[in-house]
Amino acid sequence: MKNTADYVIIGGGISGVTIGYFLMKYGAKNVVILERDYLAAGATGRCGAGIRQQWGTELNCLMAKFSCEFFENAKDELEIGDGIDIEFHQGGYLLLISTERELAQTKKNIALQNSLGIASRLLGTSEINEIAPALSTEGILAGAFHERDGHLNPFHTTQAFARAFVRLGGIIHTNTNVSRVTTDRGRVTGVDTNRGHIATDCVINAAGGYSQQVAAMAGVSLPLYSVRHNILVTEAVERALNPVIMSFSLNFYCQQVPHGSFIMGRTCENQPRDLRVTADSAFPVAMAKTITRAMPPLKKLRMLRQWAGLYNMSPDKCPIYSAAPGLAGFYTAAGYSGHGFMLAPATGQSMAELILGHAPTLPWPRLGLSRFEKGDLILEPSVV
Amino acid sequence: MHNSLEKTGIPTTAEVDAAFPPAERLAKGPVAVIECFQRIPCNPCATSCPRGAILPFADINDIPEINYEACNGCTLCLTKCPGLAIMVVDMTWKDKSGLDRAVIKLPYEFRPLPVVGDDVVALDRAGNFVAMARVVSVLLNHSMNKVPIVSIAVDKQLVPIVRSIRVDVRQRAVVCRCNDLDEAEISAYITGGTTSIEELKRITRLGMGPCQGRNCVPIALGMLSRALGLPIDELEPATYRPSVKSIALGDLAKYDDRGDGLP
Numbered sequence: 001m002k003n004t005a006d007y008v009i010i011g012g013g014i015s016g017v018t019i020g021y022f023l024m025k026y027g028a029k030n031v032v033i034l035e036r037d038y039l040a041a042g043a044t045g046r047c048g049a050g051i052r053q054q055w056g057t058e059l060n061c062l063m064a065k066f067s068c069e070f071f072e073n074a075k076d077e078l079e080i081g082d083g084i085d086i087e088f089h090q091g092g093y094l095l096l097i098s099t100e101r102e103l104a105q106t107k108k109n110i111a112l113q114n115s116l117g118i119a120s121r122l123l124g125t126s127e128i129n130e131i132a133p134a135l136s137t138e139g140i141l142a143g144a145f146h147e148r149d150g151h152l153n154p155f156h157t158t159q160a161f162a163r164a165f166v167r168l169g170g171i172i173h174t175n176t177n178v179s180r181v182t183t184d185r186g187r188v189t190g191v192d193t194n195r196g197h198i199a200t201d202c203v204i205n206a207a208g209g210y211s212q213q214v215a216a217m218a219g220v221s222l223p224l225y226s227v228r229h230n231i232l233v234t235e236a237v238e239r240a241l242n243p244v245i246m247s248f249s250l251n252f253y254c255q256q257v258p259h260g261s262f263i264m265g266r267t268c269e270n271q272p273r274d275l276r277v278t279a280d281s282a283f284p285v286a287m288a289k290t291i292t293r294a295m296p297p298l299k300k301l302r303m304l305r306q307w308a309g310l311y312n313m314s315p316d317k318c319p320i321y322s323a324a325p326g327l328a329g330f331y332t333a334a335g336y337s338g339h340g341f342m343l344a345p346a347t348g349q350s351m352a353e354l355i356l357g358h359a360p361t362l363p364w365p366r367l368g369l370s371r372f373e374k375g376d377l378i379l380e381p382s383v384v
Numbered sequence: 385m386h387n388s389l390e391k392t393g394i395p396t397t398a399e400v401d402a403a404f405p406p407a408e409r410l411a412k413g414p415v416a417v418i419e420c421f422q423r424i425p426c427n428p429c430a431t432s433c434p435r436g437a438i439l440p441f442a443d444i445n446d447i448p449e450i451n452y453e454a455c456n457g458c459t460l461c462l463t464k465c466p467g468l469a470i471m472v473v474d475m476t477w478k479d480k481s482g483l484d485r486a487v488i489k490l491p492y493e494f495r496p497l498p499v500v501g502d503d504v505v506a507l508d509r510a511g512n513f514v515a516m517a518r519v520v521s522v523l524l525n526h527s528m529n530k531v532p533i534v535s536i537a538v539d540k541q542l543v544p545i546v547r548s549i550r551v552d553v554r555q556r557a558v559v560c561r562c563n564d565l566d567e568a569e570i571s572a573y574i575t576g577g578t579t580s581i582e583e584l585k586r587i588t589r590l591g592m593g594p595c596q597g598r599n600c601v602p603i604a605l606g607m608l609s610r611a612l613g614l615p616i617d618e619l620e621p622a623t624y625r626p627s628v629k630s631i632a633l634g635d636l637a638k639y640d641d642r643g644d645g646l647p
Contacts, residue, residue: 037582259589300633304630
């Protein structure tokens with residue numbers, strides 16, 4: 001293992017590999033990604049990997065739009081060969097609206113989205129029936145739909161970024177655990193790993209659910225916590241659902257991946273915040289009740305497997321792209337609050353601009369740590 | 385006596401010769417060849433023939449007798465004989481390839497069925513290799529009593545010898561049946577640097593189908609063990625996750641919200 005690097009990224013999930021890729025793309029050299037296990041072993045490989053551009057703030061709309069457009073062009077941009085399929089399915093995202101309050105907010109969101117070039121629209125129940133015949137529209141007032149939203153395969157997408165990063169000269173060390181970030185007089189000097197020390201003056205914390213622990217190794221305190229979210233997968237069947245279905249008020253999301261499986265999740269109460277990703281026996285029952293009410297034909301579909309991953313929560317449920325006050329050379333990209341996968345290309349672009357001192361093309365200056373001290377939070381209405 | 389049909393199940397050359405139509409009849413066009421050697425209570429061949437070419441039985445135990453002049457080789461009786469004892473031989477088949485071949489139409493109940501154009505192994509009455517034969521037709525429709533008829537073109541000299549075929553299936557060692565992954569695919573990932581069962585699972589979906597790894601994971605661990613030169617018990621095992629056995633969402637929904645009670 002080479003013992004020096006210009007940039008060390010901690011974390012081989014989707015954020016780590018996108019940051020690595022964009023750094024290399026914009027001319028950085030000697031970029032190393034350190035991953036404790038293997039690529040996408042953490043939250044990335046456990047997520048639903050849905051992407052939507054239907055947000056309620058300009059900031060999130062712009063970042064999500066950038067990301068979706070990146071995924072649309074990923075095959076060329078990342079030079080993905082025939083050996084890999086990121087399984088990008090653009091069947092749209094259908095947000096179900098079941099309360100008047102949601103309806104009023106959705107109308108505002110759609111006006112904002114349309115003004116930013118996101119062609120979302122409000123659907124009546126008959127249009128909902130056409131787009132998703134399996135869905136029961138009982139208790140549903142309307143839907144918000146954007147047909148360019150969709151989902152990807154998180155493992156293969158991470159692999160595609162990783163290969164592009166390596167092709168540009170980046171180095172990835174898997175099974176490499178960082179135990180300490182070394183500093184000297186307010187500057188980062190390197191990282192200690194189970195495979196030796198790497199001297200560097202720039203460390204990027206992209207450790208997902210473990211971001212606050214990694215920051216603590218450098219003596220940096222982040223206003224983040226991680227909470228367990230559950231998800232399950234069914235047997236594979238022929239395509240019966242095209243869009244991702246999501247509802248804030250009914251508390252679920254559900255999608256059918258190209259392989260044929262349905263993947264679904266919901267937010268459960270009383271989830272541990274101690275980095276545990278063990279199975280919650282109450283989740284599949286609650287999920288089954290929710291989903292069979294929303295989509296009655298799914299009663300016959302068989303669940304195969306449940307698992308869990310960590311949402312890395314920030315105070316305003318928006319990401320942190322930031323340098324660390326008081327520690328030069330330490331950067332953090334974390335706190336996605338459940339949206340890290342869909343925002344990953346924006347994460348890579350933003351962090352590369354931030355670290356390399358480029359002019360911002362995305363609104364990342366708004367996402368610094370200073371917003372929490374100033375009480376200048378981002379008020380995003382469209383988060384779980 | 386020890387080489388007799390009763391001992392081996394294989395008719396002697398003399399018995400086959402006796403079952404064959406005379407050369408003059410063979411030269412006229414397709415005709416049925418009935419190799420029914422044993423008196424048993426069975427007569428569907430006679431009742432199936434619309435031309436009465438297979439003569440009516442006086443006793444249901446009779447061995448069929450055929451009027452070769454009435455038979456036009458239509459193959460109807462092939463699909464009715466429970467013993468698959470009848471075939472049709474056409475020595476007048478027009479061989480467009482310029483070879484001197486005849487067509488043998490065989491009732492064939494094994495799977496997979498060959499497709500037209502396949503080269504299959506032609507077998508003799510003992511199941512031994514005779515030659516390669518080209519499949520020229522495969523018939524199966526609802527009127528055929530679930531008995532497909534496979535027609536093969538073989539050298540005319542071999543007509544008295546060939547009585548069956550073997551369809552060789554492409555050799556493919558399937559590791560994961562749920563997601564249809566074979567040994568070659570898994571090996572390629574292992575050689576490419578995917579050296580843990582968890583990574584293999586995530587990239588290929590191995591172990592995550594309806595069997596939940598019961599069949600494929602031990603096989604894949606064995607492959608990893610051989611590739612890495614490590615004993616299998618030193619490898620990280622795969623994570624098994626609830627519900628272990630698949631369960632319909634409709635059934636799950638009947639349980640109370642704690643997930644531990646009865647419906």
